[in-house]
Amino acid sequence: MIVLFLSVIACRVAQSFLRFGSYQIHASRGKEDLEIVRALADYAIRHHFPHIENMTTSESLSFNTGSNDQDVVDLTSNKYAAWVVEIAERTASMIVKWQGVGFTHGVLITDNMSILGLTIDYGPFGFLDAFDPTYTPNTTDLPGRRYCFANQPDIGLWNIAQFVSTLSAAQLINDKEMNYALERYGTKFMDEYQAIMTRKLGLPKYNKQLISKLLNNMAVDKVDYTNFFRLLSNIKADPKIPEEELLVPLKSVLLDIGKERKEARISWVKTYIQELASSGILDEERKASMDLVNPKYVLRYLCQSAIDAAEQGDFGEVRTLLKLISRPYDEQPEMQKYARLPPAWAYRPGLVPREFKKKKTLLGVTTLIVR
Helix, strand or coil: CCCCCCCCCCCCCCCCCCEHHHHHHHHCCCHHHHHHHHHHHHHHHHHHCHHHHCCCCCCCCEEECCCCHHHEEEHHHCHHHHHHHHHHHHHHHHHHHHHHHCEECCCCCHHHCECCCCCCCCCCCEECCECCCCCCCCHHHCCCCCCCHHHHHHHHHHHHHHHHHHHHHCCCCCHHHHHHHHHHHHHHHHHHHHHHHHHHHCCCCCCHHHHHHHHHHHHHHCCEHHHHHHHHCCCCCCCCCCHHHCCHHHHHHCCCCCHHHHHHHHHHHHHHHHHHHHHCCCHHHHHHHHHCCCCCCCCCCHHHHHHHHHHCCCCHHHHHHHHHHCCCCCCCHHHHHHHCCCCHHHCCCCCCCCCECCCECCCCCECCCEC
8 A cells, every 4th residue: 555645845935044143143152153244244245235246436335424524434445334234225115115015024033034125034924904003913922012013113223233233243344334224224214104105195295294193093993904095095186075975985994983083084084185186186196006005905814714725625715815916906806805804803812903102213203192
């Protein structure tokens, strides 16, 4: 009798799995391992950042960080400084994209952060359903919520700080270069975050007050993050719309609650419409632009359904999700059921929006206030 044993191997694929921790572990072992940090840095630059390896002194990569000549950071003269600044900027851009689509990594330790600015080694990841800035999919993170959605930008900065400290210990960069990398992370994050939130709302320019008020309202009302922004593009920039019709395009994601909350929503929509009307952009053009940054479908609770079916030998749902998520910004009418509000079982204990206090972050960004 011949017995066949079949096994399934799950593989993660990336250009490289070098992480911040790949360097940090050697620096932690003392001077004898610091040359390994340099060797790993040289390898990464040669294979993954060749434009830095081939950088010439004729290129202008000098930046003044203060009021005199001694405050100049010349990235042209030190390839490791140019390298770490690019890593900082790539990391900031990646986390901005997470915030834009409501993705929460779950375990942002240095060993889970790619030097290439890629999303690797994540899990248990989760997408926001009912909007909660304190949401974390990691049950071991629930007491302090260190890696929650709202904290991701600051944790990214903290990880960059650990990385530059490692390179400093290996004498690859100096203090000015370290500080400049951290500064570039913050600047890059804020610039791109403002840009993506402006695009998500279809605004002519960034409006901090309008966006902050919206996110505050969404947190109070526990509004579905993905579906709300997708439906927002259906709002017409017409100040003459009767008040009782203002919330109609958003009806499917807004809970039917009291008069006070309804008035708050209407007040925000009125201000939003006035802002849209001032831009002069046609509704059709704005909708098309907004739909390019606000996905119709994200891999949230849908994965669990596919896993459950696969464990029973049915991989049909896995194939369907692969097809679905290859075009997350398209309407795909035949896939409409995958854009529905999450079922009750998708809300796990401890992950429901709750009250939290105002907190100042490392980047100087004010976390939303929910009262």
